[in-house]
Amino acid sequence: MTPPPDAPRPPDLPRKGHLDAYFEKPARLRTWSGLEVKPVYRPEDVTGAYQERLGDPGHFPYARGIHADMYRGKYWTRREVCGYGGPEETNQRMKFLLAQGASGLNVIFDIPTMTGMDADHPMVEEEIGVQGTSLCTIEDMEALMEGLPLDGISMSIVVTSHAAPVVLAMYLAVARRRGLPLDRLRGTIQNDPLHHRFCGYPPAYSPLNLGLKTAVDCLEFCARQMPHWYPINVNAYDLREEGLGAAEEIGFSFAMARTYIDRALERGLAIDELAPRMVFYCSAHIDLLEEVAKFRAMRRMWARMLRDEYGARDPRSWQFKFGVHTAGVSLVPQQPLNNIVRVAYEALAAVLGGAQSLHCCSYDEPISLPTEQAHQIAIRTQQILAYETGAGNTADPLGGSYFIEALTDRLETEARAILSRIAEQGGMFRAIETGWVDQELENAAYRYQQEVERRERLIVGSNAFIVPPEQDHEVPAHPRPSATQVRARLDQLKRFRDLRDAGAVMAGLRRLRDEAGQGERHNLLPCLMDVVGAGATLGEAVGVMREAYGHAYDPAGQIRSVL
Template sequence: MNMSEFERWRRDVYDPFVATHPERKASFETSSDLTLPPTFVEGDDVGPGEPPYRRGIHPTMYRGRLWTMRQYAGFSSPKETNERFRYLLERGQTGLSVAFDLPTQIGYDSDDPLALGEVGRVGVPISTLDDLDQLFDQIPLDRVSISMTINSTAPILIALLCALAKRRGVPIEALRGTVQNDILKEFIARGTQRYPVGPSLTLATDVIEFATESMPRFHPISISGYHIREAGSTAVEEVAFTLANGIAYLEQAKARGLDLEQVGRRLSFFFNAHNHLFEEIAKFRAARELWYRITGDRFAMKDERARQLRFHTQTGGSTLTAHEPENNVVRVTVQALSAVLGGTQSLHTNGADEALSLPTSESAKLALRTQQILANESGVTEVADPLGGCPYVEDLTSRVLSAADELIREIDKRGGTVACVENGFIRGRIEESAYRAQVAIDDGSQTPVGVDAGAEIPDAPFTVDTSIEAQRCDQLAQFRQGRDSAAVEKALVEVSARSKAGDNVMPSLISAIENNATLGEIARTLSEVHGEFRDDQ
């Protein structure tokens, strides 16, 4: 009799992997001493850790290593955010994720008139190298991986991070983490774009090129479906539009002559975990397989690691209700479970109070504890891709995959991703889905539990200290006074010259930061070259 597929998988995939990547325990057993196999491989199926990776990118998945617990946080000031970071790290969080305020995200210093009322509201303000130093005070840059949700100003934040590493004597090669740097989805769904589409893509590609060459442990982009889903898309649209953006970035990299096998290894993705447990699980599995096919079919990529879709997940913020916010703990738990059953590499769980305000430290802790309970108590980590082979899940996975594939082909027909970002096709599709979802809520066919439109919503549990704005203005005034303004000017002229020449701007940005230019000054210099985005919706 032929060897079963499980035995084949065990011999060819699992055993060689475990030899170099031991599992967390010698064996996994239930309370009844039933030993759990590493996975199940039925019929002629493939196992986890082998192409097309529908079943996960690693043979052992969470038997080997748990996902990274990475809570997104930032507010008020670098000092207060640093305190929240250390609070979360002390409670077992395993990676950092920085939320920046809107002025920082769009490229305005805290003392810019356009920043008025926005400083420190939805994230931490960072205008100078000193700010970043304070943000990561007592946090070893070479030992904690750092994720930064920053897009328009991603090149500037990477320059700041590199300059900080140099200041602290940490080689930039040692920096670990991810920068979002996904500008296309800003135009589609998130709204922090600063420059027109073309130059924005050039800047994003500068970061990818720079990190691929100089930051070997850093992911220079996180191609994000999260915000596309938050803006109202369906699960299929989330997969299709995210992977379509991925195609656009690879095309940019290819046009610049970068080695796609190298770039591919550095890409990461970011998805939403929404309400429908099984469709979400199917979505994650489908996205992985479809990306594997795309990298082969469209880009002739061969390197297996370069073709694996690695992703972060965040539970769906727009599913949270302001009414009876404690119910959100249960929503977050089910959503987080879908991400784990779908094979995520890292996870953020939302705070229960986030329909009301930023989370308090107590609710941020509860959100982290939710992940820890799933990881350490529920047992869902002990068999890789535990739902693999389940007819319902496999069928739904295949259908999400083919519907997303079809939608990507529709984008091709309409001139490709960039054309469909510019002509509003993608936005139009998302808005239509958002409308249908709202109608379903309003007509009672999809009513969230515990929502009574007539009932009072609770008070906001968290408020940002508004005096921070004036303090930051004073600090920046002092900073500007104490620096060599001729050196700043010279460094900014160099940024401008590199941009105009079409060179990679990254080295000039690092030098500008080291000469005490601010984020806002650099962003403005780039806008003088590239122009400003205008929302002509």
């Protein structure tokens, strides 16, 4: 179409600019984690016999996948993290996600719940339902699960530290009220107290000695009574979000897993009793090929660690099972629709890497909790990947690439060196206590930010290809809970307290205190199921457990002990 003769002529772009773009070549020739990449990889870059290094999918050392047919036998579970407002609002969103085609659910809780504080604590009103759903009572759990068949869905519960056993107890108590055998429940609870320390929660609210004790309680109870439930989900993802690289993600998460295994073995569990019930929660970052290699290295390292170091004999113990969360930290608020593309590449890495379940971040994650539209796009991203791309048609489709195999080997070597460094600190628990882990995280975050500010790392829309704010695309943001909603939530909790049997609650809490004093080997989960079933709140149960382990009932000093 020819413009009219009097139309203004667009300014000429400098010829040099055109040619620079035409002849442009990569400036950064390293992986996201900083590993140097050669121009080409050849057979001599890969050493070792096939069966020893890789094996077929479904066979030791499982580098190529834990199942022989991988996604030809079953797709990855498609679930999206969900949680906001009160339990009723989150229940509606979970039903929306199921209606959109989600094949599993994934609920997350607000900061008060995560720290073991009830919604009526004087310090938490501004945080009620903001970053997850508010949950204080078994009545809340019933509302959260209303209309959902607990024996007909796969439920992932994102809650950690010593709030985890209380939330799990509420879930199991609701199942018991419905007459459901616990061995029919299918799902996961995160229950990873070591990682919780690095998610912004003050140590006083999450004492590690109590968190480790209750984490093993959950592992022991579920391993013996709930064969379809995974009671520890080692959270590599949140550590990666702090700025760690791929090898550090492996090393740090495996060091945490060693801590849980060692504590469980001390409790008296057998390695083949507990290892099949352990899963990992990993990041899929933006460097597609490095992430695929990372997942392959993790499978191989886990298989060898469990067989050769821990003496596991059940092949299920050797299988590294993991869910993936695409990298929220890779998303930026500028030009937010670009995040849809970032998430799609990261989801592809998860599938090419053989993930068992996948959460795709919503494109609006840097701005707010996901809107319904953003959640729908995240689900559609997974569905396009599953039904249109063919990425799941064969197991380990990138296996045999000289680059992928060399990078898998390199990441394993780097990760083993990191594990050795942590062992020199006295293990992960000791490395946390001394501040060594904090320093490593701070150093990694600082290096990354410096590289971004120096434009050694280009992020489209953030430090490259920028548009003025007035030209940027605005997207709707999920609203914070209103003052009216918060007041209704507090009124709901007050009514619950007023109507419950106070005598039964106090008797249950005294029993919990007494049982918590019976030592590390005494499992508190059966007691917790009875206590929350009688009407104790999350904050009361957590507070009593804190006291029993020598900590303050309320670390904020605002509430007196109920006992």
